[in-house]
Amino acid sequence: MNHDDCVFCKIVRGELPSAKVYEDESVYAFLDISQVTEGHTLVIPKMHATDIYELPEDVAGNLFRPIPKIARAIKRAYRPIGINLLNNNEAGAGQTVFHIHIHIIPRYSGISDGFNVKWVRRDGEYDYDRLGQIAERIAKHMNE
Ligand code: AMP
Ligand code: ZN
Numbered sequence: 001m002n003h004d005d006c007v008f009c010k011i012v013r014g015e016l017p018s019a020k021v022y023e024d025e026s027v028y029a030f031l032d033i034s035q036v037t038e039g040h041t042l043v044i045p046k047m048h049a050t051d052i053y054e055l056p057e058d059v060a061g062n063l064f065r066p067i068p069k070i071a072r073a074i075k076r077a078y079r080p081i082g083i084n085l086l087n088n089n090e091a092g093a094g095q096t097v098f099h100i101h102i103h104i105i106p107r108y109s110g111i112s113d114g115f116n117v118k119w120v121r122r123d124g125e126y127d128y129d130r131l132g133q134i135a136e137r138i139a140k141h142m143n144e
Contacts, residue, residue, distance in 0.1 A: 008099035080106035
């Protein structure tokens with residue numbers, strides 16, 4: 001994608017409005033327009049990267065560094081019962097804006113909470129032989 005047309009690059013450049021929560025040299029954090037829960041914040045690298053696969057290691061470090069501070073600020077401001085971090089990569093995982101972003105989603109009890117993750121646990125179905133095979137399959141590709 002042409003970065004000139006990327007919505008989040010436009011926000012970084014100040015060409016589109018945003019409600020800024022935090023900014024440093026390499027990171028910009030602002031409220032998600034959809035406010036799945038109140039305080040729902042997006043953290044993005046100022047440099048365009050489409051998704052996690054494209055993210056250079058140093059940019060990944062810079063991107064994550066301020067997240068604890070932002071999470072603590074949201075916790076102090078809103079007293080949520082918890083906070084989820086979420087990062088969708090590719091359309092198949094629900095990504096709709098193709099400039100990588102971390103969602104910080106404070107959680108509340110009751111109807112003000114519009115967030116849900118379907119998470120089917122399969123504890124006990126995988127023994128350590130099978131888990132070892134899976135880990136090996138992934139690890140083999142680590143340095144490609
Ligand atoms: P994802 O589905 O993980 O790609 O999330 C993209 C998020 O970006 C959605 O939650 C949208 O509400 C949010 N979003 C899209 N455009 C804007 C915008 N101009 N300002 C703030 N948030 C936006
Ligand atoms: Zn971008």
